[in-house]
Structures are given as structure tokens and as C-alpha cells.
Amino acid sequence: MADMAALISRRGQLKGQLTRLNTYVKDLNGVELEQLTIRREKANIVWKDFEEVQTQIEEENGMSTENETYRSEFEELYFFTQQRLIDDVQKFFYLRASLSGEAENCVQCMQTTSENYHKTWKSLVDRYSNKRVLIKIHTKSLFNLEPVKDESAERLRKLHGSLSGHFKALETLGKNPRSWGSLILYLITTKLDPITLEK
Helix, strand or coil: CCCHHHHHHHHHHHHHHHHHHHHHHCCCCCCCHHHHHHHHHHHHHHHHHHHHHHHHHHHHHCCCHHHHHHHHHHHHHHHHHHHHHCCHHHHHHHHHHHCCHHHHHHHCCCCCCHHHHHHHHHHHHHHHCCHHHHHHHHHHHHHCCCCCCCCCHHHHHHHHHHHHHHHHHHHHCCCCHHHCCHHHHHHHHCCCCHHHHHC
16 A cells, blocks of 8 residues: 555645646647647646555545545646647547538638637637527436336436436536426336335
8 A cells, every 4th residue: 555645745746747747738828739748748747646645545544525626626727728729620530430410511611720620619609508408408408318117227327317417408508407306206216216206
């Protein structure tokens, strides 16, 4: 077993390194591509080291709220830093690779440039970020959730995860499904197996 104080100290050092990288990338005007590549590689090394240290801490201490919070904060800082280290042309390549169907067809004729990345992104957001349609999709998905047919902790966790995901999505869209009262209660009970309902 590793010395816990040393692990926690190392974790703090890694977070400090990542914080300095993040400070550097906040203002990228005039920075050369070579420097961006070096910084991105450094961020990846810090991430890998953090994963090793954090995993050891969690194995020895368990998954406490403090450890979860620390991991979450570090991940947010890392992903923000990585996002800033990727130039718009690279983002455009990633965007193209992640699209399919109609959305992919919308960007096929666009040349891969930094300026076109912003235009394409705005176009996709305008086209597919229809709040009313998104609310309808998430509400319909709640009603279409697969019911738990027999008592199963795994299936109940899956149902809970799906419900929570759609609830959070609806909340970010300005709706509060938790205030739907008996309607949401009925919906949830129709998805539960008879044994769970008896409890």
C-alpha cells in the first residue's frame, strides 16, 4: 500500500500542473501550433499520472464524496484545457467524424477551415437546438422507457439512470418533471416490477 499522504500530495501537484496549463491556454493569441502540441502532450501525461494516483487513493480510501468531488473537478479542468488546446480546424475534423445522417449531409460541402467550423457549428445548433422538439423527445422517452419485468437490481439501476437523465435534460430545457405530481408517479410505477411495487 502506498503512503496516503504522499499520494494526496502528488495529486495536488498534478492539479497544480494542470491549473498552470489551463492558465496558459486561456489566452492563445499568437501561440504557435508546435507549442499547442507540446502543451497538449503535457496535459495528457498529467492526466495519465492523475488517473494512477487517484485510482490508488480510491482503492485505499474508498469512493468518498471528497474523492468524487476532487476527481470531478480535475476532469472538468482537464477537459476544458484540452478543448482550448485543440484548434478550430481539428474541432471541425472531430465534428465531421461525430455526425451522421442528415446532420452529416448538412456539412459535407463545407471546406474544413477555422472560419467554417464556427459557421457550421452555429448552423447545426440553430437547426437541431429546437427547445420544444427536445422537450417532446425527452418526455416521450420517459413514457417509452422499458419496464422492469422482474425484480433485478441491475435493471432498476438502469431505469433510475434513464429517468434521472431525462429529468436532468428536461430541467435544463426549463421544465421540472419532478413537479408533475401524480402523472410522474403513475409513469414510474408503470415501469416497476410487481415485487418492487409491493415494497
